Amino acid sequence: MAEAHPVGFRWVMRAKERGAKIINVDPRFGRTGSKADTFVPIRSGTDIAFLGGLIRYILETESYFKEYVRHYTNATTIVSEKFADTEDLGGLFSGFDPETGTYDRSTWMYEGGEVASAAGTREHATQAFTEKTGVGLLEGPLHRDETMQHPRCVLQLLRKHYSRYTPEMVAQICGIPEQQLLDVARTLIANSGRERTTALVYAVGWTQQSLGVQIIRAGSILQLLLGNIGRPGGGIMAMRGHATIQGSSDIPTLYDLLPGYLPMPRARATQLTLDHYVAANRAEKGWWSNFDKYIVSMLKAWFGEAATADNEYGFRHMPKITGNHAHFPTMMRAVDGGLDGMFVMGQNPAVGSQNAGLMRHALRNMKWLVIRDLNEIESATFWRDAPEIQSGEIAPEDIQTEVFLMPAATHVEKQGSFTQTQRMVQWRDKALDPPDDARSELWFMHHLTKRVIAHYANSTDPKDWPIANLQWGYSEHHEGSVPDEPSAEEVLKEINGYTVADAEPLSSFTQLTTDGSTACGCWIYSGVYADGVNQARRRNAGDINAEGGWVSPEWGWAWPANRRILYNRASADPQGRPWSERKKYVWWDAEQGKWTGYDVPDFPPNKAPDYRPPADAKGMDAIAGDEPFMMMGDGRAWLYSPSGLLDGPFPTHYEPVESPVPNLLYPALSSNPVAIAWDRPDNPVNIARDPRWPVVMTTFRLTEHHTVGGMSRTLPWLNELQPEMFVELDPTLAADRGIVDGGWLVVETSRGEIEARAMVTERMRPLRIADQVIHQIAVPWHWGYSGLNTGDSINDLLHLSGDPNTTIETTKSLTCQVRAGRRRSPETSTVGEAPHGHVDVNHEHPSEAPKLRQTHTP
């Protein structure tokens, strides 16, 4: 965090000054480790083993926060007898289909009920789209055992699932001393409970793995057992990779979500109607019973007057998804010749995406490419400067891609908002005019859309309906040197929502309706423009020394409803009293008959703690007064995840897709059995335990550079701070390979080889894993072939694989080989042009070959 989020780390240092203990778990000793009280150097890719060891210790020593766990989690819920755990099936859960490499998740349900996850359900990328696009039903009464002794209650299943994650086992898998695991466990226990809370902070070190979602789930289970969710000083903070990445998932740039986490509709053989869509995604119980209000109001915001009850508010005309349209499948489609062009905004796939050689091949196959960036980045010059051009393998004249490079304004040259990890939206004013023709994204999209609408205005073709009827009335004004800048505040006002009749801004999503009388671009942001005031622009910290004053509710605005901590009903005990005076936050005021506190209570304001729903209750009425997790159909936080995840209801340790060691817990399996793998000649995988790839590789960021360097390798002040591509390795590995500090080394995978300077340092340490000595190298990913300082891109060496839930890539745990010297040829990637490249998928160890599946259908 100190390395990649130094400004946020300010608060960690403040906490440390006040006595907080900082524990840093990282394969690499970095700037964060230098400030931590405890540094735990686990092997890259073993996070679930480590977290599982902590969970087991907490359960075995009965150190969990019993009252919290019993009332607020699904620990007491009985699971269907059809469910079988990894402990029963050698590492697989029940329902695994070896043919498709996916799980049938129907056996994971609760006994007597079927429940949907908060964000609807997802199909695996390999699964055919079915009639059933979601399960929104919680059928029948759930069975619970308040003593948590029933062998099929979640707590006992959890105990069984992690029973073999002993300190000895964890030490062997992670390569750390047993004592260190115990020390961390005891520190967490001592700093959790009624009087204290512990926060977890993670970033892409957790997410960018073949089981990234499950690592975060393991963190959630740990925090729930310790009672650290919904309480001040607790929680799980996701540090983002850029400013407002949170915002770009709230109002998503993701193919499978609509604004506010509404699932993208999926095509089916017969016409999908709005009723079908709502029926599939609306929950009977809990907050998602309001689903229909959100989608109808969004359609009203999009299509305005053209959206009527008669035409299902335009729903039929919305695009539907037909498969996995994430970044990687899309680029593979381009390689295979099925994509005409692409807009690249704030991204740099030629060096910034994994298996960058394949990415450049995709760019070469397009007819046109629009790049909007601050500088002439690698994705704009791939046809001229890429390694395979320099080597002569590809000639520029053979590339037909027409590249349009559009200059973009920086964040200080335009107004807009950033949403950070606490869901806080902060408005930014413009400080400077953009230079020359550089323009904001808003300007670009606005004027492009206007031209597209004009082009289709007279079309009667039904497929053009959504363009011809798009409501697009943002006003333009003269702003500095820009004569026709659209109003960003008007966009915010639309996101906030308004009454259709008189265009009055809404103050909350509770005002949204299903009858088309309200329009709202993103329901969770409703309230950001309450009273016609840009609430995100507020900068009033208030009296932070007053009781609860540190919540500072008038600093910016947080979704939903300016709530700073989600599920904060859990900060009070089941009777509605604060767990402790020290951790007081939101509580029940019996006299006034309402919830009150320092923050906006995350609960129906007048629902008493002793409210119990009648058996036939629907919607929010089905949530009891002591069930804080109202987004879930059962009102409880899920230790066990009966739906929503594709790779199991409990996080399970699997080795990374590329690993030099066996899976000690489940020897029959190596890696996540349902991880997405694209088995293509231009995407070879280093087979697990292949002796040619003995070294573990992890990638990381430096404070001095930003992502792949488009914003930092163009600045001499930053270049001099980290001037050259390098690799960190331990002195023993260096000695073994004859690599000299400051000299050259080559890193090789089955995708190619790159060269870099050697940074020989004790910050990297060899680990002993199951009687093997394992070396790890750490590689920054900031370099490429454009900019003032250039260097090889590590992304040429990464392969494409995906977490089954998110399709996120693996960048944190791969295998490689290192040697002293320079690379053999000017090429870095050997996969770019498959027929010419020497792609060798290893067949020496067929038994260890991961189950590779062709998941891409052009």
Added chain:
Amino acid sequence: MSEISIQREDAQRMGFFTDTTVCIGCKACEVACKQWNDLPADGAVFRGKGSYDHTGQLGADTWRHVRFIELLEPSEIAREEAARALANGAGGQLPQIPASELAEAGAGVRSEEIPDLVSMASQEVDVARAVADMDRWVFMSDVCKHCTNAGCMDACPTGALIRTEFETVILQPDVCNGCGYCIPSCPFGVVDRSHDDGRASKCTLCYDRLEDGMEPACAKACPTDSIQFGTYEELVNLAERRVAKLHEKGLDRAYLYGAGDAPENAIAGGLGAFFLLTEPPERYGLPADADSPIQQNVVPATLAAMAAAFGAAASVAALFRFRARFLTGMAVAAAGVEAWRS
């Protein structure tokens, strides 16, 4: 006061307190300094030695510099495996131990400062704990010290280096003739000659910002408040409380460098920009003791000659060495320059 200085009635001495225990080595100060003062990047050299420090030292175009101090030792496995690799004739070199590198780099680390892990192990010391204790990577943002006894100013023959109303030391480029006398007169190696025009160049403590009531760029940019700016008296007070707090927490090795010393021990008469350190000064490339050459040579020599008549030369010289500020004057300064020239 016969020093060349800018006078303003209500002005107070301003300074920096740099607390290395909260520095995260982000180098925001280096960049903020260059941006505000419009200083060019002065190279992009990969310096190796396992360090993230690629700017090396303070210089004409680097007025803030974050020094990275490695205090790591190879793990036991690393040692074993290195021995095995070497025994097998795998080639390469011995794992480099940072301490030896530091010594090589002339940072003045004494070998006795480096714990001997092997003998510790044989004495049944808790090696894991000893290693953990050494798992430190220390950062220190270095800057001009704005000395009370400023060697650079004492040596400057043109009056280009002057003391401001904030008792900081700044260089007026339009008065500097590029003689370079200030450079060896700085005991900290701060002042440097510009590559462009040959004139001296160093930190101004953002004099232009101070005049407008703004804090210096580096302090403004520091995310963890490792660099604190304020009136000298308040900073010293704050720093002393900080050291006491760290001692309370068990960090006994925390101490102030350049502030809070008895006058006879004050470094260069006391530093306007002083530091909280946790390792011996040499580890940071700082001298254990320092003063303006003129204070060290000319003043004591003169005083010694005078004092000899009273038969107490050595001790009095040592005492006065640190009290020489009141004697500072143009005549002495000129004599100092003469002495240095010869």
